[in-house]
Each structure stands twice: as C-alpha cells, then as structure tokens.
Amino acid sequence: MSKGFFITFEGADGCGKTTQINLLDKYLRDKGYKTLLTREPGAKGLGVKLREILLNYDGEVSPTCESFLFLADRAQHVDCIIKPAIEQGIIVLCDRHTDSTVAYQGYGRGLDIEQIKKLNNIAVGDIKPDLTIIFDVDIETSMTRVGKEKDRMESSGIDFFKRVRNGFLEIAKQEPERVKVINSAQSIEKIHEQVTELIENVIG
Numbered sequence: 001m002s003k004g005f006f007i008t009f010e011g012a013d014g015c016g017k018t019t020q021i022n023l024l025d026k027y028l029r030d031k032g033y034k035t036l037l038t039r040e041p042g043a044k045g046l047g048v049k050l051r052e053i054l055l056n057y058d059g060e061v062s063p064t065c066e067s068f069l070f071l072a073d074r075a076q077h078v079d080c081i082i083k084p085a086i087e088q089g090i091i092v093l094c095d096r097h098t099d100s101t102v103a104y105q106g107y108g109r110g111l112d113i114e115q116i117k118k119l120n121n122i123a124v125g126d127i128k129p130d131l132t133i134i135f136d137v138d139i140e141t142s143m144t145r146v147g148k149e150k151d152r153m154e155s156s157g158i159d160f161f162k163r164v165r166n167g168f169l170e171i172a173k174q175e176p177e178r179v180k181v182i183n184s185a186q187s188i189e190k191i192h193e194q195v196t197e198l199i200e201n202v203i204g
C-alpha cells in the first residue's frame, strides 16, 4: 500500500480555514481519495478533555503549562490517529498543528521559539507535514469573525493576535518549501481553487 499524505492548515482565529478544509475534503473524496479530517487541539478521546481545559478553563494558565497541554494533545494525536492513518495510505487533513504552537505560544505569548520547535519535534517524532497552508487574514477581519463570544485563547487581545499573524508569516518565510500562504481576503471559491492547486502539486 502506498503511503498517505499529511497536510496541515494554519492561520489566526477567524481566518476561514475550517470552511476551506471541509471543501477540500469533499473535493478529494469526490476524486476517490481516502481522507481523514482531524484537528488540534482535541480530535478525539483524551484530546477532547485537553481541549476543554485549553479553551475553557477560567483560572490562571501559565504560557509554559499552556504549551505543554497543546504538545500533550499533539503527541497523543500523532501517535494514535495521524501516524496510523498515514500508514494506511490516507490523506490526513489537520486543522492546526505544530506551527500553531510556534505562532501562538512562541510569537504570541513570547516563549522561546527554538525551544518550542524542539518540543514540537519530541511530540511528533518523524511525522512532518508534506504541505502546510497558512490562511492569512488581517486582524480586523479576524476579530469580526470571532465575534463577541470568545473562548480563553480568543480573549488574548489585539496585540497578541498581531504577533500571532506575524509569527505565521515568519514561519512561511523560513520554510518556503513546506509552507504556503493564501490571502484569505478573497472569495471562498477563489481560495478553494488555490488550495486544490497546492494539494495537487503534492499528491498528484
């Protein structure tokens, strides 16, 4: 059996990536591919409990603790869900992964970027995305889409989200082979076309 692919989708809150992942999933299934649509934090089982803490716990959470919780969720997700699926020849579409921890906990919360990257490497082992698409959105649009009902992460403030956006763009500059940026200020159809083109270059 041929090996599957691992594609990750990143971007600030409200960047429209979930809509695009769903469209891509349908596109690939219609073409006869087997896919697995999954997310971080909280794909399944233990991850759902970690997600609940990460997004809804209302007491103090230190940035280091926050990082380790995202990383714990990632390690479980890779070992129990992502790796077995790739080995079965499935195309795994993952809503957020390692780059979110670099952008949010590194650039956003101000933790050491290189250290976060090392911890990410421990969490994922030899599983690395074949392609990462970052949906870039301006902060005003992002905040409008998030709306008034904010979870713990979304309540971190405008300056935090500016650093996160800049973090994602820095990651794309550092790894242009793996990481591609799509401007989210376009129609859903136009963005979908660009997403499918990028995917076809990798799986085709």
Ligand code: TYD
Pocket (backbone or CB within 6 Å): 012, 013, 014, 018, 040, 041, 055, 070, 095, 096, 097, 098, 100, 101, 102, 104, 105, 153, 154
């Ligand atoms: P979610 O509701 O899944 O947001 P979205 O639909 O925007 O993906 O919430 C995930 C939140 O967790 C989001 O604010 C980004 C944040 N996050 C981190 O801060 N670090 C991480 O490593 C990951 C995976 C997510």
